[in-house]
Amino acid sequence: MIVFKTTRWLDDREFRELLKIADYKGYESNQAVFIFNMDKALRNNYSYEDVILMIQDLNIEIDDSSLEELRKLFNNMSISINWNSSNGYVKISIPWSIYSRVRELLRKHQARYIGKNSKEIDYILTPDKLHSFVDEATSSGLNII
Numbered sequence: 001m002i003v004f005k006t007t008r009w010l011d012d013r014e015f016r017e018l019l020k021i022a023d024y025k026g027y028e029s030n031q032a033v034f035i036f037n038m039d040k041a042l043r044n045n046y047s048y049e050d051v052i053l054m055i056q057d058l059n060i061e062i063d064d065s066s067l068e069e070l071r072k073l074f075n076n077m078s079i080s081i082n083w084n085s086s087n088g089y090v091k092i093s094i095p096w097s098i099y100s101r102v103r104e105l106l107r108k109h110q111a112r113y114i115g116k117n118s119k120e121i122d123y124i125l126t127p128d129k130l131h132s133f134v135d136e137a138t139s140s141g142l143n144i145i
Helices: 012-018 038-043 048-057 064-076 096-108 127-139
Strands: 003-006 022-028 031-036 080-083 090-095 112-116 120-125
Touching: 038 096, 048 064, 080 127, 090 096, 090 127, 096 120, 096 127, 120 127
Parallel strands: none
Antiparallel strands: 003 031, 022 031, 080 090, 090 120, 112 120
């Protein structure tokens, strides 16, 4: 569980913005306490970098282990792209947790299904379509590794 805390008063806009990535738990020891909610963050198109910027901008307290957990969580929600030099195609691996957000983008760029496992689903894409795929995926808040 990733916990955010703040001792300063958040105005209405800041509070609503924080609720786009976290659930309000309550007030403890003179601190407002929030629990990070990955589903909300993804639904509102927040990337890891966006969350870190919000933490910094709002002076949110978060311990180092939670920061590392946050980074790992977003990496597990990232699209992986690898070029296969033997066949010239680009392999795209999408975690199941974000597949519904990427499905239309895959169709639009004519990616072809090649397989799946319990963690992810794989497609191939021609290299000429890669740039526009990456641009559209990142502009919608998805992380590419």
